Amino acid sequence: MVRFDCPSCGKSISVEDDAAGGKRECPACGETVQVPQRAAEESKAESSSADAPVPAEIVPDAPSPAIPVSQSTGKGGAGIVLIVIAVVAVVVLLGVVGLFLVGSFIGQMQTGAYVDLAKTQMGIFESQLGAYRLHVGSLPNTNQGLVALRYPPSDLPNPQKWRGPYCAKDIPADPWDNPYQYEMISPGQYRIWSWGADGIDGTDDDLIVTNVPLE
Structure with missing residues (x-):
């Protein structure tokens, strides 16, 4: 205009x-x-002048705020590493102790199971010896041993009285793979025992079954 x-x-x-x-x-x-x-x-x-584009004002970029660098970063990282190492060491130690305890527990359970198995087998021998004595009239002597329950002894005075076998299989070994021991104390008394876990006769872990009355 x-x-x-x-x-x-x-x-x-x-x-x-x-x-x-x-x-x-x-x-x-x-x-x-x-x-x-x-x-x-x-x-x-x-x-x-009115129609001409107004140049945009150039505003300088604000300086980026400086990120403070903690002087303790190195110490903090080293501390974390030490903590991780300590945790790993504790876990490993607990694992070793756990394995030891588990192994010990399993060993005790196995020993207990073996003891029960040995006592059960010796109880079976007692029943078989009772049948043997009923037929033959006496117990097997020490030399004849428990084998007399499976095979008739060659020195029986009356072999026809032996009506075995009194056990279906050969005399088994004890759970620790040692032979069961037998002794005729008197014509009517006997002792059956296992050497136990240590396999040594006369030690505290021997397992004994006898018909001798306790004094």
């Missing part, structure tokens, strides 16, 4: 840009007035 004052009445007149340098009728007084060229040029300059 071109703006200028009417020379006749002094009112402000606004016309289109393309009317610059031409004539227009003043809307206030009705006089025909000349639209000044200079005003048009200024208007165009103002219009161009």
Whole structure:
């Protein structure tokens, strides 16, 4: 738009840009007035200035805040490593102790099971010796041993009295793979025993079954 004052009445007149340098009728007084060229040029300059893009203001980037470096980082890392090593050592130690305890527990259970098995087998021998004595009239002597329950002794006074075998299989070994021991203490008394876990006769872990009355 071109703006200028009417020379006749002094009112402000606004016309289109393309009317610059031409004539227009003043809307206030009705006089025909000349639209000044200079005003048009200024208007165009103002219009161009208004239409021109305003350059964006360049704002410098704010400096990044410095990240404080802890002087204790190295010490902290070393501390974590020591903690991890300590935890691993404790876990390994607990594992070793656990294995030892489990092994000991299993060993005790196995020993207990073996003891029960040996006592059961010697109880079976007692029953078989009772049948032998009932038929033969006496117990096997020490030399004849428990084998007399399976095979008739060659030195029996009356072999026909032997009605065995009194055991279905050969005399088994004890749970520790040692032979069961037998002794005829008197014509009516006997002792059966196992050497136990240590395999040594006369030690505390021997297992003994006897029909000798306790004193």
